[in-house]
Amino acid sequence: xxxxxxxxTRPPFYRDTRTIAILxxxxxxxxxxxxxxxxxxxxxxxxAAGNTAAxxxxxxxxxxxxxxxxxxxxxxFRPEESYSxxxxxxxxxxxxxxxxxxxxxxxLGLFAGIARVSNNWLLNKLASIYIEIFRSTPLLVQLLFWxxxxxxxxxxVQDAADLAGIGYxxxxxxxxxxxxxxxxxxxxxxxxxxxxxxxLLVSWLRRRQLERTGVPGSGALAGAAAFVVVVGVGxxxxxxxxxxxxxxxxxxxxxxxxxxxxxxNGNNAFDLNVDRGLAHVPITLFxxxxxxxxxxxxxxxxxxxxVDLPAAATRIEWRTPAPLAISEPQRQGFNxxxxxxxxxEFTALLLALVAYTGAFIAEIVRAGINAVNKxxxxxxxxxxxxxxxxxxxxxxxxALRVIIPPLTSQYLNLVKNSSLAIxxxxxxxxxxxxxxxxxxxxxxQGILLVMATYLSFSLITSLFMNWYNKRVALVER
Amino acid sequence: xxxxxxxxxxxxxxxxxxxxxEFHALKxxxxxxxxxxxxxxxxxxxxxxxxxxxxxxxxEEHQSGEIVVDGIPLTHDVRNIEAIRMETGMVFQQFxxxxxxxVIQNITLAPINVRKMKKREAEERAxxxxxxVGIPEQAxxxxxxxxxxxxxxxxxxxxxxxxxxxxxFDEPTSALDPEMIREVLEVMEELAESGMTMVVVTHExxxxxxxxxxIVFMDAGEIVEIGTPEHFFxxxxxxxxxxxxxxxxx
Numbered sequence: 001x002x003x004x005x006x007x008x009t010r011p012p013f014y015r016d017t018r019t020i021a022i023l024x025x026x027x028x029x030x031x032x033x034x035x036x037x038x039x040x041x042x043x044x045x046x047x048a049a050g051n052t053a054a055x056x057x058x059x060x061x062x063x064x065x066x067x068x069x070x071x072x073x074x075x076x077f078r079p080e081e082s083y084s085x086x087x088x089x090x091x092x093x094x095x096x097x098x099x100x101x102x103x104x105x106x107x108l109g110l111f112a113g114i115a116r117v118s119n120n121w122l123l124n125k126l127a128s129i130y131i132e133i134f135r136s137t138p139l140l141v142q143l144l145f146w147x148x149x150x151x152x153x154x155x156x157v158q159d160a161a162d163l164a165g166i167g168y169x170x171x172x173x174x175x176x177x178x179x180x181x182x183x184x185x186x187x188x189x190x191x192x193x194x195x196x197x198x199x200l201l202v203s204w205l206r207r208r209q210l211e212r213t214g215v216p217g218s219g220a221l222a223g224a225a226a227f228v229v230v231v232g233v234g235x236x237x238x239x240x241x242x243x244x245x246x247x248x249x250x251x252x253x254x255x256x257x258x259x260x261x262x263x264x265n266g267n268n269a270f271d272l273n274v275d276r277g278l279a280h281v282p283i284t285l286f287x288x289x290x291x292x293x294x295x296x297x298x299x300x301x302x303x304x305x306x307v308d309l310p311a312a313a314t315r316i317e318w319r320t321p322a323p324l325a326i327s328e329p330q331r332q333g334f335n336x337x338x339x340x341x342x343x344x345e346f347t348a349l350l351l352a353l354v355a356y357t358g359a360f361i362a363e364i365v366r367a368g369i370n371a372v373n374k375x376x377x378x379x380x381x382x383x384x385x386x387x388x389x390x391x392x393x394x395x396x397x398x399a400l401r402v403i404i405p406p407l408t409s410q411y412l413n414l415v416k417n418s419s420l421a422i423x424x425x426x427x428x429x430x431x432x433x434x435x436x437x438x439x440x441x442x443x444x445q446g447i448l449l450v451m452a453t454y455l456s457f458s459l460i461t462s463l464f465m466n467w468y469n470k471r472v473a474l475v476e477r
Numbered sequence: 478x479x480x481x482x483x484x485x486x487x488x489x490x491x492x493x494x495x496x497x498x499e500f501h502a503l504k505x506x507x508x509x510x511x512x513x514x515x516x517x518x519x520x521x522x523x524x525x526x527x528x529x530x531x532x533x534x535x536x537e538e539h540q541s542g543e544i545v546v547d548g549i550p551l552t553h554d555v556r557n558i559e560a561i562r563m564e565t566g567m568v569f570q571q572f573x574x575x576x577x578x579x580v581i582q583n584i585t586l587a588p589i590n591v592r593k594m595k596k597r598e599a600e601e602r603a604x605x606x607x608x609x610v611g612i613p614e615q616a617x618x619x620x621x622x623x624x625x626x627x628x629x630x631x632x633x634x635x636x637x638x639x640x641x642x643x644x645x646f647d648e649p650t651s652a653l654d655p656e657m658i659r660e661v662l663e664v665m666e667e668l669a670e671s672g673m674t675m676v677v678v679t680h681e682x683x684x685x686x687x688x689x690x691x692i693v694f695m696d697a698g699e700i701v702e703i704g705t706p707e708h709f710f711x712x713x714x715x716x717x718x719x720x721x722x723x724x725x726x727x
Contacts, residue, residue: 078656109555201577299604378573379569382534382536382565382566383587383635383636384563386559392573393586397577398576474619474621475622
């Protein structure tokens, strides 16, 4: 038979698909290994010759050395703390802009994407103009545009724009009224965390119970209720049990500034690394005659500072604060104090990342909506559902399948693009790593650290999005 | 609004015209459908049958002429359009079930969100309807797990859940495997017997002959002939009708 003769004819090895596949892979592996070895060898040689401050080949000891530089924003950082702590602040700053950016870009992209498929001519055109402009210009240019062209052009602190009582807008940033846990509310964070855990547990149990009894519904409501209860109990406990520390003391300097602290070593003076500042405690300043000259509150670190007092203060009094303190921004000299502030650097970077990524997300959303069969719209409309309900309950849930994979890429892009922060001086992890490298010369370690950090951000994001994608996948046979 | 006498015309279409660009899809189509009447629309493909029934609930917009459904004129008024859509259920050739929702969620979506029915009540009604179309055991499955015939029966239950006065069927069996056509037609027959007003576009001549009160033959965007099944299958008047019936019954 012909077939058996064919099967027994062996082609020469260079034409055999089986050997070709293996040979190509071996060849590729060799190329990768050789290039890798060459690059590594090159680096080691250069580093040995370079005699860097970090002490030769790949030493990480510089991380525990004193940083010696300040960081303009993020969690409190003092120059005498270590490089590793400085880097951690950078990581936190990157996450801050990254997480807020991802959320806002998603919202903006969703609305712009929906506007892009809408029948409303004006809305449609506006969205398409937005998308084309922000998709087609470089991000760095946009970042500088926001920083120099928009934020620097805002009113000065002296004639700050009042944002309907909730804050002020100035060219030195935005200042908003904010709620902070005060000295007596320090445990609230743990209660909040506990509330989330208990809430998740309760909603899971409730869902299982509902499934067992065959009643449809989710456990979300029960979970939310459990969360509220736990947090409420935490607040009550904080309110009735905690008091100001017995050793509360204060230091007053130059009659207008100072710090309120728990005197842990009992030496009647504030020691930065020993004593603990008392956050958001209401205080009253008195002059030598016992007259009240100012009232206010300490900041998050227990410090306070007043400007333009009618007289020098000689004594202060404090009150036990509620667990949560409302902090309003107040003009003090050439700046605002209190509340929460968004620096121009953070705001510019956030706006740039959101506007830029939002344009890409809008296109992804549009593609996702268009990928849903027209029959789904018709069936939904024929049932009497409005356009909005159809979009929300029928079309978008299905569009998600198409949207999520490219959306994940955009999230990763946003986080990675936040490294452009260096252009406006926002202290993100890349910016701080450059400062560290400049001071220590640990160039290779710096780059490795930065790459490893971004890589882990990306992997975590991808893992989460893949899990979510599986969850929204359609059930087929 | 007019009174609900037995012979009240629940659908009135008068000189309906529709163009797709240059193409004249519907030419002066006029048809009145009485309450509890079953009208079957037949005709070669591209004759405008689907387009016509889709103008009745404004899935397609007609450019001239007049359509009145249950006394509500079909205008550009969103309220009228939504009122008409609540009175008319529609079943599509491609089922168009919502693949991300279970069968029961498919059926209760509109009653809960449009009719503002309580969830529990909507689910009870949905189960009754699933009993009626013969697949109560599939309630918790997703459409992708059902056969074509089962999906189409769910689609019928979904349309009925809105308690419509009129059911529009747009080639409900054309996308089905032959062995599944029967189960869907049986549900439709039962529905017709229960007194539902139905407009059915189909190629199922057996159904037309057995169930229809009147048959409408359309060709090239216009109604060529209207008559009882008896008239239609024994003494068709027009050559075009004869030609079509010859081809289809051969």
